[in-house]
Amino acid sequence: MSRRSLVTGLSSAGLAGVLTLAGCGAPTPSAAADTLVVAGYGGSYEEAFKQSVIPGFEKSCGCKVSYIAGSSTDTVAKLKAQQAAPQIDVALIDDGVQNQAAVAGLLGRLDPKAVPNLPNVIDIARLPDDVGVGFSLNATGIAYNTDYYRKNGLPAPKRLADLENAKLKGKVVMPSITQTYGLGALLMAAEVGGGSEQAIDPGFAGVRKMAANAFTFDTTADVSNYFLQGQAVATVWGNSRVQTLADKDFPIEFVYPEEGALPLIATVNVVNKAPHADLAHKFVNTLLEPAAQKSMAEYNFNGPVVEGVTLDPALAERVVGQDRVKDLRKLDWATINKNRSAWTDRWNKEIETS
DSSP: OOHHHHHHHHHHTTOOOOOEEEOTTSOOOOOOTTEEEEEEOOHHHHHHHHHTHHHHHHHHHTOEEEEEEOOHHHHHHHHHHTTTSOOOOEEEEEHHHHHHHHHTTOBOOOOTTTOTTGGGBOGGGBOGGGSSEEEEEEEEEEEEEHHHHHHTTOOOOOSGGGGGOGGGTTOEEEEOTTSHHHHHHHHHHHHHTTOOSSOOHHHHHHHHHHHTTEEEEESSSOOHHHHHTTSOSEEEEEHHHHHHHHTTTOOEEEEOOTTOOEEEEEEEEEBTTOTTHHHHHHHHHHHTSHHHHHHHHHHHOOBOOBTTOOOOHHHHTTSOOGGGGGGSOOOOHHHHHHHHHHHHHHHHHHTSOO
């Protein structure tokens, strides 16, 4: 579906309007009376919001939306810095980082009366005490350049250990532990080696072997340019990001590793003491509308989290459908977040500087 046809379709559903964006490096806009400030993902996610959800929301609320692009950890850092006087209303962040932000009191509990679509969300996307809610379903697995593998006689990767192949020396972009995919690589490697969130040593041993093939460690969560420029031919990445790049006719595929992919839930949250809490709740509810859920799947390959969303069969094959939930390994975020700072220090000493 083209961007033009997508916007046209959304317009018929009452989801078209005007968009105002704040650049990634721009300071947080002042909380004007008619401006909702949303901090969220950059790259393809930002593009999807620009073309789909935000325009319709601006039209329906008669307001403007300022979007601040950044990684989940960047967004939470902003929330911490502004905790005494929040300037951000809505935060779009990955589930693991969201857990940290919730424990730190940076996020508010959703008012079910202001979010009537909340009961329609599947269980895996409902969060404790309704402090935020998942709005899209994704998975962390392996991405690889199919042309490079074919031309170099490499079999398609099936498991994380396949990224240790010596023929990939200097051709793997490793995600840093500071972003979700790097953490996912560590946790998958731990399970492969007989460990877990509670026993992480095998994870570091496995990641160290993969890192021997790395030419760089990415902190942005969007490694598209590395693939496009031929610097990378494999990585640990998310399905929706892979499908977005494949949709541009790039030879890339996503693999659900044999040891199991990890769930990745993008969450939408009302910031605690948000300047525009009412508008923020309306924005959350908008993301949970079936029309918005369908458009995000069509434009950005995000698996719907709301029951009853019907997708074209070809598209359904490319998103993480609700039928895959049972195959995704749930994570112990309490243990992960308790140890993440120590793991980050260890990663910096043993992986990225070794």
